[in-house]
Amino acid sequence: MREINWVEKTETLESLLEHETTIQVVPLDSGLEAEVVKITTSTADYVLKIWNKESKPNVQMQYQILKALYSHGRAVSVPLGCGTDRNGNPAMLTSYDGTPVQKVDQPKLMKLAMMLMDIHKLPMDSLISSGLPSYDFVSYFFPRIDEFPDIQHPLMELVQRANLKQACAIHGDYHLGNILENENELTVIDWTNVQMGDPRYDMAWSIILMWIYVSEKRASFYRAAFCAEHRYEADELQLFEAIACLRWVLLSRVDHPPIRKDTIARVRSILKSNAYLKFKPLEF
Template sequence: MRLTLESIRWVELSEEIRCLLEKPYKILPLSPGLEAEVVKIECADHSYVLKIWNKDSKPNIRNQYELLSRLCESGIQVSKPYGWGMDVDSNQVLLTSYDGEPIAKLIKTKLEQLAQMLIQVHGYDINGMSNADANFIPQYDFVGYFFPSIELHEDMHQILTNLLQRTEFRHDYLIHGDYNLGNILESDDQYAIIDWTNGQRGDPRYDIAWSIFLMTIYTGERNGKMYSALFKSLSEYTPDDAEIFEAMACLRWILLKRVSNVPMGPGVMQRVKKIIGSNSYLNDELL
């Protein structure tokens, strides 16, 4: 059956969209994600994105809708949620604003904006909420969530255990969980953070480290150094934090590489090897 907005069983839907449903609209395919199909809805002079979780991943979209709603209200730059529900095959769907394309060209001012946006996410006050009010922001076991089955990889498991013993891991901040250029959209110098599937209570130092690691290996060492320096100047991310948490980020990428496919490209492995060589907690044998 062809996907239509009318065929979706909406649990929540804004009045604006209900009115638009009475007008003709187009559905255009966008590049699918690893977890979901993504389409663009064009109606009158408005555009929206509909994400359909029709693959193996089944996140809690009610929570994601609530989180996006709260973040929008607080002024954090995220897609505006308009509705969520189920398609005819009982796959969860989420309708949000259309916020442009992934960032194509990096310059220092954009890196500054990206760092500030993630710091703003970490500044969202979840500690002032009652437990009942904040139950849409989950908390997971860090190792189990980000390093599934790492105990089967003894070399990495020992290093990760050592790293966790050297720091007091936190769960009292909102983190995005996968802040990278593919999850930040740009349109007319406006930005939006998308894909909050991994949004949870966690440690901002890990969130920052994962973002810096991905920036470094996929866009180059120069961008990575600038990006890292920005976090150290704009937040409480210290050089000691950096070495510990960037070692964790590197371990996570290596684990993903061992068990599945990770994006590759020119120079990626050389940059990963350089990160390993400059980090006292890591060793070349991991690769």
């Protein structure tokens, strides 16, 4: 930690670097983008994330956005510092906030929905100096789409019908693996995909992942929580769920989403039941 060139430092990090002598480091599930460790000190636990693989995100932008979210009371980790390690890899230190959510019931689903909607309600003037990015929707969320016309053709039609709007900050990958739980407190992590975007897509991607990896019943209740708050018509969210499902199918070809024994069957069920996806079955 002392070898990292800290561009942003809080007083907590300053004190940690200056005074802490006893530190225990425990590797955490790191995924494909970065190395993540839990740092245990005599007073508190922290998480150090170093993007030392292919992904090299703008860590200062993430840090500033995290600061804005935290200062406005959103359920995010406390940002403590960011910089680069001796190899030039982006690094960030935050609070330690538990382990990924494993089980959900209706009260927890309601809370998860409210947490995402609270992110969408973040005042935009608080993000003016953060450098919140804005991307082309299709090129960002559908990598290599040109290689797969069977997905591209229906996708472009759906995107045109959806009338996408870059209306607020979106998380971009809101699912149970990116939500930590510690003594009934929930915290949203992994802001790699944060950007200006359409909240309906952010919700729909989260609903589709809930359906695929938890259950259709839980996803249905989860969707109802969003609709009740925003008064969206079910048909409106179904259109965005169709777009989100096409993204999962694409990622199953070009990336490595988790696939369990019933995953493909659930995706096929979504494709079959969604009114916007009634066309020739897609291959996986």
